[in-house]
Amino acid sequence: MASVVSIDKLTKTYENGFQALKGVDLEIEEGEILALLGPNGAGKTTLISIICGLVNPSTGKVMVGGHDVIRDFRQTRSLIGLVPQELTTDMFETVWNTVTFSRGVYGKKPNPALVESVLKELSLWSKKDNMLRELSGGMKRRVMIAKALAHEPKILFLDEPTAGVDVNLRREMWQVVEKLRETGVTIILTTHYIEEAEEIADRVGVINGGKLLLIEEKAALMKKLGRKQLRLELSEPLKVLPESLGAYNLTLSEDGTALIHEYQGEEGQGTIASLLSTLASEDIHFRDLSTRQSSLEDIFVALVGEKVGENA
Numbered sequence: 001m002a003s004v005v006s007i008d009k010l011t012k013t014y015e016n017g018f019q020a021l022k023g024v025d026l027e028i029e030e031g032e033i034l035a036l037l038g039p040n041g042a043g044k045t046t047l048i049s050i051i052c053g054l055v056n057p058s059t060g061k062v063m064v065g066g067h068d069v070i071r072d073f074r075q076t077r078s079l080i081g082l083v084p085q086e087l088t089t090d091m092f093e094t095v096w097n098t099v100t101f102s103r104g105v106y107g108k109k110p111n112p113a114l115v116e117s118v119l120k121e122l123s124l125w126s127k128k129d130n131m132l133r134e135l136s137g138g139m140k141r142r143v144m145i146a147k148a149l150a151h152e153p154k155i156l157f158l159d160e161p162t163a164g165v166d167v168n169l170r171r172e173m174w175q176v177v178e179k180l181r182e183t184g185v186t187i188i189l190t191t192h193y194i195e196e197a198e199e200i201a202d203r204v205g206v207i208n209g210g211k212l213l214l215i216e217e218k219a220a221l222m223k224k225l226g227r228k229q230l231r232l233e234l235s236e237p238l239k240v241l242p243e244s245l246g247a248y249n250l251t252l253s254e255d256g257t258a259l260i261h262e263y264q265g266e267e268g269q270g271t272i273a274s275l276l277s278t279l280a281s282e283d284i285h286f287r288d289l290s291t292r293q294s295s296l297e298d299i300f301v302a303l304v305g306e307k308v309g310e311n312a
């Protein structure tokens, strides 16, 4: 698939000497949903701001739709829609005007039919004559998306689209993003919420300390780094792990009532069959068994060495 955004050896050192990006290479593919995951201060907003032409890079190159973001700022900016973290818009303006004016900012001719279709797409049509301050939080967020879509961008950046919103609204936003993807827009979102990346992204990039630690198809990432765990609840507690089980990657729970076997991806299947037959021959019986697969959250914690989430 073709790249719509191409980032080469990008660094950013702010005026106070702080290096927020330390050499980022990234290709963003047309039509994908890419989630950039990282703790506070990782450099996500800096990266987005450079792509959008709002912050100058220190070194490196960023191309959007084949154009350089500095030299061809107007062209690249018109290809991009940005939904910032903060709701930055006039609360006394109507929904209709907010979206219509935004189109004008990009020098695009008025197109009421397009504004109508964007508002309908985002379920805002019935609110078109309301002032923004009269809308619920979820509707205001949707207006920010409509505003960013008014000039028909090919790439949409959503910076923390669901920060601080409740679970229902978060799900609603995910549906909005899914619908937008169907229209062919490439979507890049930054998030603290692993669940969000897990739910809607095609690829996940993990940023920490100004570096892109990895970028991978979500499914491949889960397969590659995901660990599985098999837990056997024993009928009779064991005092120690029998030597005959030494070949398996096993731990005995503290109270001796459960055996826990950890394995990576799909590698464990043969091992499990052999483990179960060894247990039977050792006369060790179990009354229950459960398996657990590590989530993106576990993978992230292992990579970044810290937890992100609601309090991040």
Ligand SMILES: Nc1ncnc2c1ncn2[C@@H]1O[C@H](COP(=O)(O)OP(=O)(O)OP(=O)(O)O)[C@@H](O)[C@H]1O
Pocket (backbone or CB within 6 Å): 014, 015, 016, 018, 019, 020, 038, 039, 040, 041, 042, 043, 044, 045, 046, 047
């Ligand atoms: N204008 C600036 N001058 C100096 N340092 C800055 C400036 N803007 C950001 N930084 C620093 O750069 C680092 C990266 O910030 P950035 O906003 O890109 O992170 P982020 O990953 O988006 O974090 P968050 O999730 O909190 O929004 C932070 O340590 C921040 O304090």
